[in-house]
Amino acid sequence: MPHPQGPFHHGSTTKARSFERLTHLPLFAPLAPLSSSSSTTSISGGSPVHTHNAQGLALHSGHGILLQRVQAVHSSNLRCCDCGANRTVDWVSINLLCVLCIKCSGAHRSLGSHVSKVRSLTLDSFRDAEQRYLLRHSVNNSVVNAIYAATLAPGDAIAAHASDSDRAAFVRDKYVLRKWVSGTQQGYDTSLKSLIAGIHEESVAKLQRAIAQSKEPLRVVSQRYSTESEGSNNVSLFKYALKHNWRRSDGSLVFAIAEFLLLNDLVIDTNVPTDPETVKKWPVEALDYWHAKLDVYGDVFLSIDSKHRETKDDVPPMLRSQSTNTHKKRQSSIKRWSLASIPKAPQNIISMHKSLRRAKKDSPPS
Structure with a gap:
């Protein structure tokens, strides 16, 4: 169903979310399995x-x-x-x-x-x-x-x-000039909220609008938030997008939201989890996708940094052995699109309202 009341409104009243303030977002909020039936999302106009x-x-x-x-x-x-x-x-x-x-x-x-x-x-x-x-x-x-x-x-x-x-x-x-975009030149706070809402609702269309209306490119918005949020334990935009994946009819996962944002120069998180307890919370396919994207963007988008930056080279052999052939297939098929070097930036993290936790039986937004 369309969302006629704007980018922060969910069609179901049971899924009403508040974006009035930002707070910590739990990374591993349970996500409901995706229905195999089709649904649609629309944007105003x-x-x-x-x-x-x-x-x-x-x-x-x-x-x-x-x-x-x-x-x-x-x-x-x-x-x-x-x-x-x-x-x-x-x-x-x-x-x-x-x-x-x-x-x-x-x-x-x-x-x-x-x-x-x-x-x-x-x-x-x-x-x-x-x-x-x-x-x-x-x-x-x-x-x-x-x-x-x-x-x-x-x-x-x-x-x-x-x-x-x-x-x-x-x-x-x-x-480039976005001369005919309605509501362009949106400030940092508004742009960030719009991006968060688009990821949460798993709406590519809303992310398209958020990127077009933002005064600054997606890379700049995420880098600024990284700087302001350095030292916190919140979730990066990349990790949040990676958790919002869709399950195909064959049971495998597709990370289209993360892919769309990366294609639009979202900075990639290089802090791949290595702690065994944390690793268990991530699907193997998600880690495979993560490693594959680091192989493509890691030396270009070195933007998620910390005192101890964990890259694919830091991953223990035990973790690497868990990967399937998915990583090799992804790595061989992905092309490098952006050749411009981007300076290192501190950790890109995001805070969100606690009400964004999704119940185990929630269905994907219509």
Whole structure:
């Protein structure tokens, strides 16, 4: 069901949450198993987006099959998100989650991968489970335009026949300057609350809006919170996102929320648990995913630091032996997207209201 009362409202009255103040968030609050049936989440002015249907995740490798599945998510994916073209619309921005024509994809590439990470739906392979999940359930041009073109006047829009210079200027205004985003320039406190709410509700659409409306990039917001919260025992944004995973029909876990945030430059927590009692509280798949992402981002996003920083090299052999082949599969299929070095920052931690503990029998938010 949609959440018509804004990003902090849950559809069920039994799940009412208070974001009036922030306090400690228990890391290992029990999470209810995910239902295999599909549900949708929507944002104000946008169309429903599938966020929890975990059945049939595997994608065929044949050219065109993936494109057809992305187009089936929403009818708006049949046309370019920026110019409205209906030909060669087979490119995708995997962090903005929109489908593009070949000309607009070039304009997106010129912005840099820190703004838009462009891939081909017919030429590139997507073997990573989390990226496949996002492509199949969260790519929606209607949602993206409801955010980034909310106040766009018809006269400012471009058409499929736009010149290269006009196209480049439009794309820059839309995604870099965020010229037509409603409610942009939100301060740090508001942005942080919106991110927390999006993770808690497991809503990619709400996280998209939170990132677009924030005055600062996601990396900067998380780094600032890290600095302010250094020394506490609260949960990092990455760990919190990792705990909000979805279970597929085959019983395995997919970490799409964490993946989406990492694609948008969330700083990764390098403090992998090593204490045996703590390790027991984490699914092996979560640790595998964590290690795989450290292999990709660890030397770039060295942002979660402490007096004793625990990395994958600090993990005892006992823990490493518990890993399955998932880690190797993930490691071989993940590409490095951001090449910009990011300075080390103190521990990125987050505090939340105690009421966010989820009962064992809670179902995922509708």
